[in-house]
Amino acid sequence: MSETAYLNGEFLPLEYAKVSVLDRGFIFGDGVYEVIPVYSRRPFRLPEHLARLQHSFDAIRLENPLAEAEWTRLIHELIGRHTVEDQSVYLQVTRGVARRDHAFPKESTPTVFMMSGPLATPSNELLENGVPCITGEDFRWLKCDVKSISLLGNCLLRQSAADAGAVEVVLFRDGYLTEASASNVFVIRDGRLLAPPKNHLILPGITYDVVLELAAACAIPIELREVSEQEVRSADEIWVTSSTKEVLAVTTLDGKTVGSGRPGEIFKVVHREYQQYKRKVMRQAA
Numbered sequence: 001m002s003e004t005a006y007l008n009g010e011f012l013p014l015e016y017a018k019v020s021v022l023d024r025g026f027i028f029g030d031g032v033y034e035v036i037p038v039y040s041r042r043p044f045r046l047p048e049h050l051a052r053l054q055h056s057f058d059a060i061r062l063e064n065p066l067a068e069a070e071w072t073r074l075i076h077e078l079i080g081r082h083t084v085e086d087q088s089v090y091l092q093v094t095r096g097v098a099r100r101d102h103a104f105p106k107e108s109t110p111t112v113f114m115m116s117g118p119l120a121t122p123s124n125e126l127l128e129n130g131v132p133c134i135t136g137e138d139f140r141w142l143k144c145d146v147k148s149i150s151l152l153g154n155c156l157l158r159q160s161a162a163d164a165g166a167v168e169v170v171l172f173r174d175g176y177l178t179e180a181s182a183s184n185v186f187v188i189r190d191g192r193l194l195a196p197p198k199n200h201l202i203l204p205g206i207t208y209d210v211v212l213e214l215a216a217a218c219a220i221p222i223e224l225r226e227v228s229e230q231e232v233r234s235a236d237e238i239w240v241t242s243s244t245k246e247v248l249a250v251t252t253l254d255g256k257t258v259g260s261g262r263p264g265e266i267f268k269v270v271h272r273e274y275q276q277y278k279r280k281v282m283r284q285a286a
């Protein structure tokens with residue numbers, strides 16, 4: 001299947017989508033993005049993704065080039081131009097093309113780009129056995145709530161995980177859990193679900209919200225508070241969550257077994273609820 005992209009007002013084959021080398025996204029990483037999972041050809045939690053996108057625009061002082069209704073229409077059209085049922089829509093907006101100067105250009109037109117590909121959720125093998133993770137120091141900037149395309153810190157951290165044969169790197173800042181290179185992190189201790197609160201140190205994950213809603217519906221006690229490194233290292237369960245990973249159990253951390261070394265009982269409950277929930281929401285949207 002040849003993939004279709006959207007670039008500045010037109011749909012075209014992905015390989016024909018080209019931007020100038022002076023685009024501030026290329027020169028400075030000056031832009032924001034979103035990744036939206038699509039189940040049965042319907043975007044999951046689209047209003048929430050578009051609200052987070054608006055938060056990112058506000059944070060980088062870039063005017064949103066499209067109204068919410070227009071984003072919604074274009075995203076549906078992009079999905080419709082692909083044949084797979086479950087997709088992952090990637091969209092990015094940069095400050096546009098201008099002579100290289102750090103300060104914002106007086107006049108520039110934002111570059112709007114979107115593409116969609118098959119959604120690759122974790123295999124049954126990963127779900128059944130869990131995944132290895134390592135830990136690392138969170139050396140990223142202090143605006144991690146912004147979904148910025150400047151991802152060099154995240155890339156360096158993720159590569160440290162890849163080098164170690166791990167799936168993710170669980171990050172600590174000043175001795176407390178933040179998140180992972182491309183996921184949020186949850187911890188289970190004594191039957192309670194612990195997670196860092198939403199602030200400037202983590203991306204406010206859309207999946208994070210869904211997991212908290214499902215846990216609350218299952219009467220799992222929740223504590224949103226700072227979680228110490230020691231609490232993570234001695235946790236009964238650790239999960240990573242994201243739009244593409246959904247909910248995934250971490251079974252080793254820095255080579256040491258987490259809990260029983262198998263995906264935990266509370267993970268199984270929340271993972272099952274997540275699968276049911278996403279299909280139910282999609283049926284309702286039909």
Ligand SMILES: Cc1ncc(COP(=O)(O)O)c(C=O)c1O
Pocket residue numbers: 035154179180181182183184202203204205206207208241242243244
């Ligand atoms: C740094 C970071 N944290 C958390 C997440 C999870 O966010 P979401 O659940 O909206 O995919 C992501 C997703 O890419 C991420 O890059």
